[in-house]
Amino acid sequence: MSDPVLSLRGVSKRFGGVRALVDVDADVHEHEVLAVVGDNGAGKSTLAGVLAGAHRPDIGQVLLDGRPVVLGSPAAARALGIAAVFQELALVDDLDVVENLFLGHETRRGPLLDEVAMEREAWRLLDQLAASVPTVREPVRTLSGGQRQVVAVARALLGSPRVVVLDEPTASLGVRQTAEVLNLIVRLRERGHAVVLVSHQAGDLQAVADRILVLRLGRVHDVFDGDASYEDLLAAMTGAVRPGAKQSGTKPAGAQRTGTEQAGPDRAARR
Known part of the structure; x- marks a missing residue:
């Protein structure tokens, strides 16, 4: 796999006494959809805000092509080739x-x-x-x-941004409209964009994601490949243990190590 376009290393963010993100590591590559999933309060929107320049990390680094950058505002992020679309859309x-x-x-x-x-x-x-x-x-x-x-x-x-961050793009959409948006995400990947897709709807993510990063309580709990089962994702999101699963620290089937060890073959190449 090629070097990541955009990376987070040890990123933490507090809002008062609330730890929204804790020591988060993540990478996203060209021609890749990195999905970020988690329950309410897991830190998904905060992560999107950090990537979009809306929130500055308290600790940690944002790297673009391996070089530290400061995303001090959405305008600064746009100037560096990172564009974001939030749930509110901000259309007139x-x-x-x-x-x-x-x-x-x-x-x-x-x-x-x-x-x-x-x-x-x-x-x-x-x-x-x-x-x-x-x-x-x-x-x-x-x-x-x-x-x-x-x-x-x-x-x-x-x-022509290199990275596109989509925060809950299918929220409140019907089945047909959701399918249109998921097709749109596939086209963004085919055009070479690095896509960060933030959602709490694990089923939607499975349709388009190359890798799925699971946040729980502000931390990266697991990184799965795009073929992970819904049950494994749900268990990782909630902290539940699937019937018959070991509790000795073994990751669920399809899961991958967090940090610098990333997924194997690019899913787009398998299509």
Whole structure:
């Protein structure tokens, strides 16, 4: 496996007396979906916030191509090629798709907005994602949940980031819309992005993940390959012991060691 694009080493984060992350190590590679799963309060959103520049670690390092970087803000993270899409999406319902994509980053020709160039770029991004948006000139309030998620991801892809962080992208979506978003994640991997997919829905992760990192109480409890069973993931998330499983510290079947020992063959290559 190639060297990781983005790494966390010994990252810890507190909010008052709450330890949200404790000594977290993680790696994500190009052409890979690293899924992060855990129960409520496990530290998933805090981890996404650290990668996106929304939270600065109290202890530890963030490495980009093996070099320490400071993600002091979302803008700093974007400048380094790390884009994030959070659960709230931050779309403006009354603006159309083009206006949402370029809000705050409008293309100009002299003193005027270059509407033609922005519309052309909007269609280019959506076509790359195989999006089924009927038109880029409709207000986003008319779009389905899955289509809104696609618009938010397309906006994140402006500037061609290397790492895309998706925080709970399938939350509150129906079956069909969830399938659209999962297909979108596969396309991001095929385009070469390193994808960090944060979710509490283990079943969704299994469909697209190359590796699955399980957080529990702010710590990395296990790292599984993408073929791990739902039962093993659930046991790792909750701390339960599966019937017949040994309690001597042996990791569940399919699990892998945390830290610098990472998964074997790239799952994308097996497809």
